[in-house]
Amino acid sequence: MSSATGSGAAGGPSRVGSAVDAFLRIREASIVVVAILLVIYFQSVNENFLSKANLETLSQFIAASAIIACGEIMLLICGEIDLSVGQVFALAPFIMHFANTAGVPLVLAIILALLACALIGLLNGLITVMLSVPSFVTTLGTLFLINGFTLTISHGSPVQTGGSEAFADVMGAWGYSEILWAFLIVAIMHTALRQTRWGLHTIATGGNLTGAAEAGIHVNRIKVGNFVLTSVLGGFTGILEAFRIGSTDPLAGGTNIMFLAVAAGVIGGTPLAGGSGTIVGGLIGAIVLGVLRDGFTLQGINAFTFDMIIGAAILVAMVSNIHLGRLRGAGARR
Amino acid sequence: MNADALRAEEIVKRFGPLTALAGVSMHVKSGEILGILGDNGAGKSTLMKILTGFQPQTSGRLFVFGDEVELRSVDHARALGIECVYQDLALVNGLSVYHNMFLNRERLRRFPPRMLNNGSMRHRAREVLDDIGVNIPSVDVEVERLSGGQRQAIAVARAVSSDARILLLDEPLAAMGARESALIIDLILRLKARGNLSIIMIMHNYAQTLDIADRIMLMQRGTVTYEKAAGETSVPELMEIVRREYRALRSA
Secondary structure (H helix, E strand, C coil): CCCCCCCCCCCCCCHHHHHHHHHHHCCCHHHHHHHHHHHHHHHHHCCCCCCHHHHHHHHHHHHHHHHHHHHHHHHHHCCCCCCCHHHHHHHHHHHHHHHHHCCCCHHHHHHHHHHHHHHHHHHHHHHHHHCCCCHHHHHHHHHHHHHHHHHHHHCCCCEECCCCHHHHHHHHHCCCHHHHHHHHHHHHHHHHHHHCHHHHHHHHHHHCHHHHHHCCCCHHHHHHHHHHHHHHHHHHHHHHHHHHHCEECCCCCHHHHHHHHHHHHHHCCCCCCCCCCCHHHHHHHHHHHHHHHHHHHHHCCCHHHHHHHHHHHHHHHHHHHHHHHHHHHHHHHC | CCCEEEEEEEEEEEECCEEEEEEEEEEEECCCEEEEEECCCCCHHHHHHHHCCCCCCCEEEEEECCEEECCCCHHHHHHCCEEEECCCCCCCCCCEHHHHHCCCCCCECCCCCCCECHHHHHHHHHHHHHHCCCCCCCCCCEHHHCCHHHHHHHHHHHHHHCCCCEEEEECCCCCCCHHHHHHHHHHHHHHHHCCCCEEEEECCCHHHHHHHCCEEEEEECCEEEEEEEHHHCCHHHHHHHHHHHHHHHHHC
């Protein structure tokens, strides 16, 4: 980001060229373009795409993966990953349910469930940093562990989600409440990443682990904290979904939602290598995935095709990120 | 009258069965530049890590401006005015120059609370760099876009931007071309000219060390084997000592 505002690639300096240049230098730019193009495409093939009813459905496709992506992105930035978050997603509403049926008021039951999620995050984090187990392996283990635990306490069958109608509406049952939660959490996490020491130290931890430690940053604390954050966000999303659907399913979430969240982060411009990333990009990545799924569903294309398209989208996103990153670098050096 | 800024007595450091430092005593006076020379594995970096509070010594005593201290952490050493520039520079590539300069001592806003005060950090970073004569296009650039010499200068600027009184430099000229080296040597000498800063440098190049340092110290296999004012020794003399050790090892 030097004072030089490079010229258009095609030739002489032009205002359009430098505007395009400046836009391309924004990390999230390419994925925003993709999102807009997709919306235009789906609207053109099906005029109901931007209808009120479908926007509501679309928002629900997006919300869950966007919230969980916030946690995964923080972990990816500090050089870790959490594969177990989808199982925490399934466990949290059951803890809420059992606490509630045991007589604990619902709000308190939710807090209790989130505390349990925090504990799981703490476990993931401590095993990873204290015992030097790669987080991929740690959370692969806890993934099965939590899944088995949820299936055991639930006897494998779903239960009704309780609560008054008004409370359920706030917690996800009203059509747009989940996406509003997502926007709120994205805003908070974006600020946390860009405007607080926690965010800066998360980037430093992933960017230069030894260097960050030498500067006196408690890198282990940063990592464990982000594991806790991810688990809590995963559990909270599970609770929102339980209220939205009205029933709590032991097989909800799982690796599917976890991979969607990681994919949203990666498509949005957060590399797996650590040291950089963007929360807003994760939201846009989730929007792209949501638009793809919803758009293809409207068109009647089946789930198998959708998976192929997501796979291709991740590859295209990664390649273009690396490539545009190089262009950005060249632009800055000019 | 001139108390030692930093003094170490009989520092021993063991890693399990390995003795990295076998009783090292050293000191640096206020405003003095001490150059530490020695082969890889001589214990220079281990000594450095102890002096910065990164690792505790197994035994031995440390004094900072005459007071005995037990360095508990890097933060603790910093609070006492000891700053270090490691060989890897401890810079984070993806962060801007000013965020790197304030890494782990970020300035925060009064309102909204706990938020980074980027404006203040940017401004102060510019001030510090101008003050010590470091020339970079903008403090907003990510450090990965800078040259090796510029990165080293940023790391040094970070170390002296607080109230550092003792500056440790681990191989400040490693892997640097002639022009970049000259840039850093100038910077070190400018810092010395300010008078109140003591500098301990780990070095490899004898000629450069004798040029910059007031006093040199040679470390071999965990001990100090030679120590002299830079003006009273020479490159051939130093090389002779090292050659003697090397021959002794070979014939053994």
